[in-house]
Amino acid sequence: MFDANQFFKDRFSSHMKEISRYLRYIFTGHLVIAMLFFVSALAYYYQQWLTNMPENFPAALVIGVVFGVIAAYSPARTLLKEADMVFLLPAETKMGPYFRNAFIYSFVIQLYLLALAAAALAPLYHAARTEIGGPAYSLILLLFVLFKIWNLAASWWVLKVRDANLRMLDFISRMVLNIAAFYFFVSGENLLAGFATLLLAAIFGYDYYLSRKNGGLAWDLLIEKDNARMRSFYRLANMFTDVPHLKNQVKKRHWLVALLLKRMPLQQDRTFAYLYRITTVRSSDYLGLYLRLLIIGGLAAFFVPNIWVKIIFCLLFLYLSGFQLTSLWQHHRTVVWLDLYPVKPEWRSAALLRWMLQLMLAQTFLFGLLFLFMQLFTGLLIVWAAGAAFSYWFVNGYVKKQLA
Structure with a gap:
């Protein structure tokens, strides 16, 4: 009998072994030392700049753009492989637990972006809060996490749509409304922030409607998206060690x-x-x-x-x-x-x-x-x-x- 939970555990274990195999080379290279110097120097001068930050600096806009883009960019990882298109198709109706676990995994691995953005922008927000009069930073972070979950769900729903233009329009619309909602919320404009959130909820509802309308999974699209993200990781790892199965993409230019x-x-x-x-x-x-x-x-x-x-x-x-x-x-x-x-x-x-x-x-x-x-x-x-x-x-x- 097919056990979707066990199948995800096996696929996740294999995936983590593959990732950790190359992470050992990435985080022991001398390139990391150079990047640590770069980040440390930027952090020092960032702190120095905050002490002399111009009074008219658009801190709310910067925070809104960064948080909005990170929230909108929420790719769903499925860990599917090309052979699954054939062998798992008969078990599609039993794959619910598998994709639920994949959704949780997708959210967890993207938490580092939320943490980095929250840590980097916290000093800016507190330095500008007396001027912009926004809410407590913890409330903004709570909204950040909730929006991330909603956008991740919308990204999953819209993957049932094969029209690439419609998917791109959906992403751009969500990104603009995410930026607007965070900007107004940080600025203390709660009424406008609520209006932007309602528009965003309408897009989420439409994405859910499209997912229910299209019914079956677009297996080839899910596999293509997952393979593209793995290629990005392999290209990074290829800077440090040989990646034999790296598939290169060629553009004419x-x-x-x-x-x-x-x-x-x-x-x-x-x-x-x-x-x-x-x-x-x-x-x-x-x-x-x-x-x-x-x-x-x-x-x-x-x-x-x-x-x-x-x-x-x-x-x-x-x-x-x-x-x-x-x-x-x-x-x-x-x-x-x-x-x-x-x-x-x-x-x-x-x-x-x-x-x-x-x-x-x-x-x-x-x-x-x-x-x-x-x-x-x-x-x-x-x-x-x-x-x-x-x-x-x-x-x-x-x-x-x-x-x-």
Whole structure:
């Protein structure tokens, strides 16, 4: 007899073993030390900024946006696999306890976001409370948890709808109303907050109506969503260790590929230079991470007041970008054609080192332009000089030894 509770326990146990296997590598890497330095420095300057916070700073809007987005983003984890579409379909009517447990698991694993946001914004709220006159912070947190549960339920209900546009419209509507409800509640506008909550409840009711109307589960959609989230985790883990079963997604990005390859000569010794360029652009792993680190590093350097800490942040994010780009070497490890190319083996490592150096120097140049915008000319010269020296050492020292 099929036992849905036991089946979830077995699937959950297998899932946790898979996750913990890679978490060991993530939380023992030297990348974590760099990130701890980053968070510690931000926390210090955040506290310093709070003591001199401008009187007209929109604290209620910031809290409303952060809490609203986190509450609205509530993906439901099901731990389903592709084979379940065939073997579990006959037991769909008995899967109620399984999905109830999956709902609880989805809520629990997202509590860390709620805790981080609550801890980060508590000092801001208490510093601005005398001006905005909002309720006790504990009431806001209670509302935060309740909204998270409601949004998670709505996310589950709407997964029975196959229209992607309707699901996106539902998410955007819920996010806007969540932000409005939190903003008005934090600002002490209880009547407007109640009105936004009523509109949000209407959307929840409509989502429930759609789930009842559509009846059966969209197994393929549930599996696709779960696989997408696991791919995101595997991409993170792949920065620290080899993930053999990582499935990479490829995006064409014709205009960017054409821009990078426009002046590249079609020569035999440039084979791997061509390969690594299009891999960086078309893979879902590298370009997004490179740009995100560039933006986050730039924002950190812009808002931190001390010039030397600005420089340290630029070098830190330069290191993080270079560290992540080293996984390009293993990206094509399962492609047998690379061993069949009529090219010299040393061309491959030379191409990767050259491409990594170019990317890191480009990031250094952009960080320098940020100092130019802030009219910190001393910082500009130091970042360009130190960034170029660090990039050269990192690529031709550290990375070259790893490829040997």
